[in-house]
Amino acid sequence: AVTKRVTCATGQTTANAACCVLFPVLDDIQENLFDGGECGEEVHESLRLTFHDAIGFSPTKAIFTDIFNAGGGGADGSVITFDDPETSFPANLGIDDIIDAQKPIIARHNITPGDFVQFAGAVGVSNCPGAPRLEFLLGRPVAKAASPIGLVPEPFDTITDVLARFAEVNFSPPEVVALLASHTIAAADHVDESIPGTPFDSTPGIFDTQLFIEMQLRGVLFPGDGSNPGQVESPLEGIIRLNTDATLARDDRTSCTWQSFVNNQAKMQTEFRAAMAKMAIIGHSRANMIDCSDVIPVPKPVVGKAHLPAGKSMHDIEQACATAAFPTLTADPGPQTSVPAVPPS
Numbered sequence: 001a002v003t004k005r006v007t008c009a010t011g012q013t014t015a016n017a018a019c020c021v022l023f024p025v026l027d028d029i030q031e032n033l034f035d036g037g038e039c040g041e042e043v044h045e046s047l048r049l050t051f052h053d054a055i056g057f058s059p060t061k062a063i064f065t066d067i068f069n070a071g072g073g074g075a076d077g078s079v080i081t082f083d084d085p086e087t088s089f090p091a092n093l094g095i096d097d098i099i100d101a102q103k104p105i106i107a108r109h110n111i112t113p114g115d116f117v118q119f120a121g122a123v124g125v126s127n128c129p130g131a132p133r134l135e136f137l138l139g140r141p142v143a144k145a146a147s148p149i150g151l152v153p154e155p156f157d158t159i160t161d162v163l164a165r166f167a168e169v170n171f172s173p174p175e176v177v178a179l180l181a182s183h184t185i186a187a188a189d190h191v192d193e194s195i196p197g198t199p200f201d202s203t204p205g206i207f208d209t210q211l212f213i214e215m216q217l218r219g220v221l222f223p224g225d226g227s228n229p230g231q232v233e234s235p236l237e238g239i240i241r242l243n244t245d246a247t248l249a250r251d252d253r254t255s256c257t258w259q260s261f262v263n264n265q266a267k268m269q270t271e272f273r274a275a276m277a278k279m280a281i282i283g284h285s286r287a288n289m290i291d292c293s294d295v296i297p298v299p300k301p302v303v304g305k306a307h308l309p310a311g312k313s314m315h316d317i318e319q320a321c322a323t324a325a326f327p328t329l330t331a332d333p334g335p336q337t338s339v340p341a342v343p344p345s
């Protein structure tokens, strides 16, 4: 079958005329939020924001739902519309920066905050070599109320609590692990305030499987001012490690899924894309939305090969999965190095 396409007033083509409004938003985002199409700090923070908005949904709390939408609306842009109080929730520390950067762009266009948050995340991810081209569905109404506090997982939570929180929004343990591929393009500003911009893997500008590889290395040092809540020892200078990531990589319920992404770019892409597609419409019904995925740019292929960081060997891998061996990888040549911070912009 031949798909009918429409040509927008701005010249681009898309499957649905309703998606035409997104092209000017796309240009504005790339130019003014992502510094001309980079995979840097604002992309990382925009991706984090998609999660902190979407996870604000609780069927349990919604038992008490009244006209105020007490269980939260999921991916509804409430982090923007109700940034007071949501930016004051402890788990949301630092998201005010990207909200402040996104708000004026939203104001320039005819788009709801809920659609914008997920659109900016999908566009941002497309700037990172190796990323899948994420789905984007249009049609989130403006939020009616703030999310309840306490729905965003924290790095000091137990895996039992993390899996229970995600189960509440219908995510399985393998889907949780797939979502954590996001931490391959990530850095922390507030886990250790003495070392802002410290990445979770050695390649925070590339959507590769290094996060899954490096998380399995033995932790040997704290990169900054020592142990902070939710932080555990890192394998290398310049990398910061979250307790939840380290534990997901080692827990019986999740370690084999974690390991399955090591040097398997295609599996990681497919499963991250599927989990993100689900996350982006928490609180909504797919049937009521318009598929505008063809507006999202096609990401470039991954840069580099799966490897151990220089100075490491397979002896530094803490095998956790009981049913399959960690894939054999070779180390980059040369002496051990320190990973540079993600520059603020």
Ligand code: HEM
Residues within 6 Å of the ligand: 041, 044, 045, 047, 048, 051, 094, 153, 154, 155, 156, 162, 179, 180, 182, 183, 185, 186, 187, 188, 189, 190, 191, 192, 230, 242, 244
């Ligand atoms: C167990 C679940 C999770 C926990 C406990 C967690 C925790 C954290 C923490 C503590 C930070 C550092 C924030 C800072 O100090 O600046 C962070 C960063 C980040 N998270 Fe997560 N996260 C989780 C799941 C996710 C998910 C599902 C996504 C997206 C799909 C995500 C995307 C990101 C990104 C992209 C960053 C980097 C932000 C930046 O570089 O500025 N996280 N996460």
Ligand SMILES: [Ca+2]
Residues within 6 Å of the ligand: 184, 185, 201, 202, 203, 204, 205, 206, 207, 208, 209, 210, 211
């Ligand atoms: Ca990476």
Ligand SMILES: [Mn+2]
Residues within 6 Å of the ligand: 041, 044, 045, 187, 188, 189, 197
């Ligand atoms: Mn940041």
